[in-house]
Structures are given as C-alpha cells and as structure tokens.
Amino acid sequence: MPAPVSATAPAPAPVDAPPLRLLIVVPPLAGHLLPARALAAAWAARGHEVAWVGPEAALRPLLGPDAVVHPTGARLFREQAVGGAAAVRSLWEGFVVPHTRFTLGAVRRAVGQWRPDLVLVDQHAPAGALAAHGAGVRWASFAPSSLETGDPLGGDGELTAWRDGVLRGLWERAGLPAAEYADPRFSAGLVVAPSCAELLGLERESVPAEYALVGPLLERRLFDGPLLDGRPVDGRAGEPFPWAELAPGRRRVLVTMGTLSAEVAGDFLGRAAAALAGLPDVQAVVAAPGEVELPPGAIGCARVPVLELLERGAVDAVLCHGGMNTVGESLVHGRPLVVAPIRHDQPVTAGRLAALGAAVRVDFATVAPEQLRAALRAVLDDPGYRAAAELVGRQLRDGGGAVAAAERLERFARAPR
Structure with missing residues (x-):
C-alpha cells in the first residue's frame, strides 16, 4: 500500500517578509474550485491572504462564510456537447467565452479594489489574465484540466486554429493592445498544474521551466456526487x-x-x-x-x-x-x-x-x-x-501537492520583474 498522503500539512511561514495577496479567478465548477481551495489553504498557512472572484451562490458553499469573495453575479450557460471536437467547441462557445465576457468587469474591479500581488488564473477563466495584464499585475496560470496542456487535441490544426482565434477575440474585445497579445491560458512566468509529466504525456526533460507539475491538490473536502439544486454541496x-x-x-x-x-x-x-x-x-x-x-x-x-x-x-x-x-x-x-x-x-x-x-x-x-x-x-x-x-x-x-504549489506561487510573486 502506498504511503499515506497528507492533504493538509502546512508549510512554514516565510520569515521577515510581508504577507502577499493572492486573487484567485476560477470558474464556478467543482472540479476547478476544489483543487484551488486546497492550494488556497496552503497559501494561507504560509501567512498570506487570499480572495476569490466568482458568483457568490456557487463559491460560498464551497469556500465557507469567512472567505473573501468579490462577486461577479451569475448567469445560465448553454448545455455543452457530450464528446469529441463538438464538446471542445461548445466548452468555449457555450461557457468559457460568455463567462469571460460576463465576468470581466467584475474581475477588473476586484483587481483594482483588492490590489493583489499575484492573480491565479484558471485556464478556463481567462478574464483573470485579461484584467491582470491590463492592470499591470503579475499573474500565474492554473491548469486543473489536461485539455490545455501538451497537445490534447491530437494535432487537430483546424480546431487549434479556431480556439486561437477565439482567444485573440477575447483579447481584442477586452481592449488590450494587439501588439501585446499573449495566450491568456499560459502565464509566461508560472503554470501550476495538479498533474505530472507522465499523465500529461510530456517527456520530463521537455517540461517547460515555468511549469510547476505539483500533483493532486488534496484536502479533506466535499463529498463527491451530483449537484444539489444546480450547485455543489458541502x-x-x-x-x-x-x-x-x-x-x-x-x-x-x-x-x-x-x-x-x-x-x-x-x-x-x-x-x-x-x-x-x-x-x-x-x-x-x-x-x-x-x-x-x-x-x-x-x-x-x-x-x-x-x-x-x-x-x-x-x-x-x-x-x-x-x-x-x-x-x-x-x-x-x-x-x-x-x-x-x-x-x-x-x-x-x-x-x-x-x-x-x-x-x-x-x-x-x-x-x-x-x-x-x-x-x-x-x-x-x-x-x-x-x-x-x-x-x-x-x-x-513527487510533485509536492498544495504545499509545493504555494511555495512556487510565493517565489514567483516575490521574484524581480
């Protein structure tokens, strides 16, 4: 039997350094929120502050009454296709794009009001990257899904080109200079993925230096099962x-x-x-x-x-x-x-x-x-x-889990620009 996995072991707080503020932008989906919550707990254990951006009704049951949540409001999204390229297209057309447009104003207000040192941006919530770039705030990517790492589309050039066009469209609609375009799914400085090279189909020696493959972000957490009243339930x-x-x-x-x-x-x-x-x-x-x-x-x-x-x-x-x-x-x-x-x-x-x-x-x-x-x-x-x-x-x-993720975020936030 493998060695027990510690889900909550805190890392030591930094010495002689001011606390840092982390703003987490993540879609209101349990599969994305749960690993982010484990990372946030490890971040807080190091003496730092954390706040969230998202619909209060979806985030509050998962994060608890004491979490700092900058609300975006909520809206319904189109039902997504079940499989294949149609599912990828419907994910972006039916959820990611409208969610980004709907939340961008609220995310920008949260960045301006809370003044984070670092924004952690889920790859399926690119409003965080757009808002951080526009405000000149450092941001890191969070990749809880394997859909955006390696080459999961299997070399489908047409689908890849279509998605790239969608991302550029979001950048332009946000009013950001075309000459400064950067893929909002990938921070140039840090990409945190709760996986490993083998599971992502990458050769270890070819993993980019900015990737932090930390393995699962575990926390004694919610029960797994269907949603209740359309919301994840503790x-x-x-x-x-x-x-x-x-x-x-x-x-x-x-x-x-x-x-x-x-x-x-x-x-x-x-x-x-x-x-x-x-x-x-x-x-x-x-x-x-x-x-x-x-x-x-x-x-x-x-x-x-x-x-x-x-x-x-x-x-x-x-x-x-x-x-x-x-x-x-x-x-x-x-x-x-x-x-x-x-x-x-x-x-x-x-x-x-x-x-x-x-x-x-x-x-x-x-x-x-x-x-x-x-x-x-x-x-x-x-x-x-x-x-x-x-x-x-x-x-x-071997990736180190939530503790390693929090350490990488801290080093990135404190590194010279």
Whole structure:
C-alpha cells in the first residue's frame, strides 16, 4: 500500500517578509474550485491572504462564510456537447467565452479594489489574465484540466486554429493592445498544474521551466456526487456515510461520474449496476441519486467521501468518468481505474491512463454490462494494473501537492520583474 498522503500539512511561514495577496479567478465548477481551495489553504498557512472572484451562490458553499469573495453575479450557460471536437467547441462557445465576457468587469474591479500581488488564473477563466495584464499585475496560470496542456487535441490544426482565434477575440474585445497579445491560458512566468509529466504525456526533460507539475491538490473536502439544486454541496452538511455497511472480506469498487455528469450518467450507471451484479465477490459504493437501481449489497449515496474512502483503504478500484480530481486521488492511493470518459479532457486523460497501464478505458455511450464487468475484473484481478497505478501515484506525489504549489506561487510573486 502506498504511503499515506497528507492533504493538509502546512508549510512554514516565510520569515521577515510581508504577507502577499493572492486573487484567485476560477470558474464556478467543482472540479476547478476544489483543487484551488486546497492550494488556497496552503497559501494561507504560509501567512498570506487570499480572495476569490466568482458568483457568490456557487463559491460560498464551497469556500465557507469567512472567505473573501468579490462577486461577479451569475448567469445560465448553454448545455455543452457530450464528446469529441463538438464538446471542445461548445466548452468555449457555450461557457468559457460568455463567462469571460460576463465576468470581466467584475474581475477588473476586484483587481483594482483588492490590489493583489499575484492573480491565479484558471485556464478556463481567462478574464483573470485579461484584467491582470491590463492592470499591470503579475499573474500565474492554473491548469486543473489536461485539455490545455501538451497537445490534447491530437494535432487537430483546424480546431487549434479556431480556439486561437477565439482567444485573440477575447483579447481584442477586452481592449488590450494587439501588439501585446499573449495566450491568456499560459502565464509566461508560472503554470501550476495538479498533474505530472507522465499523465500529461510530456517527456520530463521537455517540461517547460515555468511549469510547476505539483500533483493532486488534496484536502479533506466535499463529498463527491451530483449537484444539489444546480450547485455543489458541502457533504459535511449532508447525511453521514454508512461506514458500518462496508462488508468485511469483500473487495470494493467506487463508482462516481462526477458532479457535472448527473444529467447524462443515469443510463451508464444502470449498466454499471448490471455489471457489478455479476461480481458477487465485489461490493459497489456508488455516488448516485436514489432512483438508480443498485446491485445487491451495494452502498448508494447522493454524495460519497471519495478521499476518505481511499485513505482508509476501503476501495480496491474506481469506475469513473476520468475527471482529474477523481483520477488524481485514485492514483496517489495506488488504485487502478476503469474510465468511461464523457467530454472535454476526460478522453485525453483516459487514453493516457490506458497507455500507462493504470486503467481500462471503455466507451461511455455504448459499453455493455458484460464488457464493463470484464474491465472491472481485469483491474481487480491483474496485479499489473495496481502496480502501474502505484507507479503513477508515486510520480504524482513527487510533485509536492498544495504545499509545493504555494511555495512556487510565493517565489514567483516575490521574484524581480
């Protein structure tokens, strides 16, 4: 079993140096907010200040009553396509671009009023980079998704050119000089990614110097599961997990399709339940709403404490959609996966996991119960998958996590211009 992973170990505060102010600009999506929250906790543990920009209704339940939030207001966004190039286009056309336009004024006000030393900009919230550049404030990139690192579009020149045009359009619409254009997804000074070279498909020796590949940003956190009333919910306020129902002597599979997939995952969860029903020696722990029919002996909860289950060694394999949070948490605890990617960076991550031997990839839309059962049996019975997952987990842990990320941010903020 891999060494325990510390999610909250603080780094020592800097000596004889004034505290720094960090402004975090991140989209109101749990998969982006949760790792940023862990990083913010490590930053605060070093004696620094942190503030956030985003819709209060989405951020406050995750960040708590004491967080400094500069509100942007909230709006509805178009539903995104499920897979392929259409999903990438709809991500930008239906969410990133309108979200950037909608929030840019509020982000600019936050930069002007709070006067941060550094702005941390999620790659899918480029309003932060536009506002920081316009104000002459140093900014770093945050890359919680693998969709913007390496070459995840597989050399699709047409799609890449289209996205580049979208980014230039945002720059011009913000009124910034065309001669100063810089890709707002990539800070020239620092890009923090909660991953590792192997998982991103990069050669270690070719990783740019400005990249900080710190591995998963872990924090004892929210339960994983569908959104409640359209918002992520702090699981600590919900029903307690039924630990006593974990059956001794049986292997367990955790099934979670993430907080944004509830509206499309119902049929898949039904096929997963049928697959698990044919594995009588395996107990399923399923993050799913109550209407999903579960196999005999399974534990089904709307929200599941994923990280705590992994820390306790209560899970032997994970069946998921390939979201980076679930993948990272599984790997640092040495657990192999069966991955059914739905959209965005998930197919990229699933392909890399399969190439590394740490997972079996299946087709979300078409996989039959018997195929899912065979995939689960493979990762449970073949020790090679477990060994590969443990290897990638060690490579992720070598990044140093939230503490290393906070240290890199601090060095960048204090470095001479």
